[in-house]
Amino acid sequence: MRAARAACPTRAVPPPSPFVSRLRPGLIVASYHPVGGEADPAALVAAARDAGCAMALPHVIDRETPLRFLQWDGGALSAGPFGLSQPASIAQEVPPDIILTPLVGFDRRGNRLGQGAGHYDRAFAAYPAAWRIGIALSVQEVEALTPDPWDVPLHAVATEKEWIVP
Template identity: 75%
Template structure:
């Protein structure tokens, strides 16, 4: 299993190995993440927290671009958004740099655009 690891906004997010018994360290933005010396892994699936989404796979994130850059860096990874159903909107207009999701998981639905 790999978890996101962030150092600062100007650097890309990495996915570092994490064993469930290993302690997480405090990171920026209130994150808990694997230690910086953990092995970097190539993710098969990237679970992405959402602020909003539509059924076409468009999304609104936190605005820092970490996941857009991660999607581009790992083009073979399946992109899955995680949200509550109340975060769904009818339509979002993506920006040119936005990468659509392959699926969205909510507490009540599995959406595949």
């Protein structure tokens, strides 16, 4: 799945109308900066900012430590582990209302395959009311994934071609 993703030019996923219609001033939208061929959520971030949403990005320390979502005003980012660009550790931690999630693969049942550290599954469990949106390229879709007991399904997946609701 990583090879299929890497073979495609990384491109922004356009903001689908169901996503845009849910945005409200004051909502906290957690996004990410793409690495390693991940789909680029920049257009969704722009739509969220235009709607008056506050933004957050994940802050990762290592594989074992749960990620935190830190407030991000669009300013400079620090280098983090695994090639991540993230807010400085002193930024304010915020509870996201919407989580835009990178992934390696997904199916139409809302299952996702991540990078393997479980960061997002733990974040989903910590913020169960957050709307979980996978951001992917259409080539990352597979017929079926078998979730582990700790996997938390997505509410939707946005690709460059469509909006998928399980």
